[in-house]
Amino acid sequence: MADTEHADCIISGGGPAGIVAGLLLARGGVRVVVLEKHKDFFRDFRGDTIHPSTLRLLDELGLYHQFARIAHRRVEGVTLTGRSGEDVLLADFTRLNLPHPFMTIAPQWDFLDLLAKAGEDEPNFDLRMGVEATSLIWDGDRVIGLRARNSTVTEAAPPNEDIVEFRAPLVIAADGRWSKARAEAELSVRELPSTIDVWWFRIDTEAVLPDSVAPRGGDGKVFVAIPRQGHVQIARLIPKGADARLRAEGIEALRGAVAATYPELADDVGAVELDDVKLLDVRRNEARRWFVDGLLCIGDSAHAMSPLGGVGVNLAVQDGVAVARILAEPLRSGSVRTADLRRLQLRRLPTTRAVELLQSAIHRMVEPAVHGQRPIRPPAPVEWLLTTFPALTRVPARILGVGITAEHAPDFARRSGFPQSASTANTSATARSGP
Numbered sequence: 001m002a003d004t005e006h007a008d009c010i011i012s013g014g015g016p017a018g019i020v021a022g023l024l025l026a027r028g029g030v031r032v033v034v035l036e037k038h039k040d041f042f043r044d045f046r047g048d049t050i051h052p053s054t055l056r057l058l059d060e061l062g063l064y065h066q067f068a069r070i071a072h073r074r075v076e077g078v079t080l081t082g083r084s085g086e087d088v089l090l091a092d093f094t095r096l097n098l099p100h101p102f103m104t105i106a107p108q109w110d111f112l113d114l115l116a117k118a119g120e121d122e123p124n125f126d127l128r129m130g131v132e133a134t135s136l137i138w139d140g141d142r143v144i145g146l147r148a149r150n151s152t153v154t155e156a157a158p159p160n161e162d163i164v165e166f167r168a169p170l171v172i173a174a175d176g177r178w179s180k181a182r183a184e185a186e187l188s189v190r191e192l193p194s195t196i197d198v199w200w201f202r203i204d205t206e207a208v209l210p211d212s213v214a215p216r217g218g219d220g221k222v223f224v225a226i227p228r229q230g231h232v233q234i235a236r237l238i239p240k241g242a243d244a245r246l247r248a249e250g251i252e253a254l255r256g257a258v259a260a261t262y263p264e265l266a267d268d269v270g271a272v273e274l275d276d277v278k279l280l281d282v283r284r285n286e287a288r289r290w291f292v293d294g295l296l297c298i299g300d301s302a303h304a305m306s307p308l309g310g311v312g313v314n315l316a317v318q319d320g321v322a323v324a325r326i327l328a329e330p331l332r333s334g335s336v337r338t339a340d341l342r343r344l345q346l347r348r349l350p351t352t353r354a355v356e357l358l359q360s361a362i363h364r365m366v367e368p369a370v371h372g373q374r375p376i377r378p379p380a381p382v383e384w385l386l387t388t389f390p391a392l393t394r395v396p397a398r399i400l401g402v403g404i405t406a407e408h409a410p411d412f413a414r415r416s417g418f419p420q421s422a423s424t425a426n427t428s429a430t431a432r433s434g435p
Contacts, residue, residue: 017299018174020320049310062415143294179301351403
């Protein structure tokens with residue numbers, strides 16, 4: 001017989017959506033268990049963008065002063081090279097009336113570690129690392145819990161197959177774009193167009209790259225570089241389905257393309273091997289319905305975004321905040337209705353749809369360069385409008401940085417901290433970034 005544990009809420013997935021929802025609910029008196037299948041948060045492919053609304057949330061939670069100690073780069077705007085060869089500012093975060101009118105590039109594992117450590121101070125917050133949800137538990141048409149097992153695998157110690165059952169009035173699926181819970185609940189998704197995939201690899205280097213993480217290159221060789229301490233993470237945007245063809249061209253073709261795009265890395269790129277290159281299958285989709293009775297999907301399990309624009313983390317964090325604002329009281333009472341879950345989806349849909357539209361525009365600017373058709377550039381009417389009326393750059397900045405519906409921490413989750421102004425925040429660089 002499986003051991004059975006009880007809580008007010010079970011969250012499958014310890015990414016930004018799951019950790020934020022768990023921390024805020026716990027501060028609201030809800031007994032939460034968060035299950036994360038990995039033993040730590042350290043994975044190379046993670047979204048590293050922390051948006052202005054998330055920085056404001058950290059203020060509200062009393063955590064910004066701790067976040068400011070994490071090495072990060074400050075991004076004040078989004079730019080692309082225009083037809084004249086000059087940079088065109090597409091989104092200007094400094095025009096937002098916010099405590100921190102900029103986006104940061106910071107390792108997501110540091111951000112998640114910060115939130116997890118804050119959770120250690122909350123008696124209602126129980127984070128289980130190395131525990132993987134395997135299936136939902138149903139009572140008729142209602143989800144009443146899930147089964148999980150120890151996911152740690154080593155050569156010396158095979159997986160621990162002892163199954164634990166967790167029972168709760170609500171299971172939150174924050175288990176990513178390939179959500180098992182969403183699939184088991186048969187929640188259908190609508191696919192959004194994307195014609196690119198991503199190669200992801202690192203280059204160990206002490207080289208200093210220009211203060212930009214904009215896509216660079218052309219003629220089918222488009223890259224994004226994310227500088228980190230002692231190495232650079234490189235994303236090469238490739239046509240969807242081109243992985244095998246490009247690997248057949250050999251490692252020298254990739255090394256040459258990187259060196260041509262980033263001359264600063266020419267001395268270090270020789271250490272890269274094709275075995276080091278990982279493929280990200282880029283998918284953009286949205287669940288038509290985010291819930292069934294007793295189960296709610298948030299973050300990528302509800303609306304998967306591509307890496308372009310770095311929008312996924314911000315949406316996931318905001319979903320987590322909305323969960324606490326809308327569902328803390330029903331969860332404390334032990335009675336969550338499908339109407340409560342529907343209310344959450346309806347609140348989050350305007351921002352989700354707006355960001356989807358903005359990201360679609362980014363794809364239309366970038367994808368032709370990935371396919372070798374034309375350089376990365378904004379549409380001529382957009383370029384003219386934004387250069388003629390710079391105040392309009394506030395609109396995409398608002399959608400990217402905040403969304404349509406702003407999500408604030410509920411009063412029960414707020415803590416006094418030591419907020420820093422934008423001018424005194426600890427940053428390692430200031431940049432204007434492309435998509």
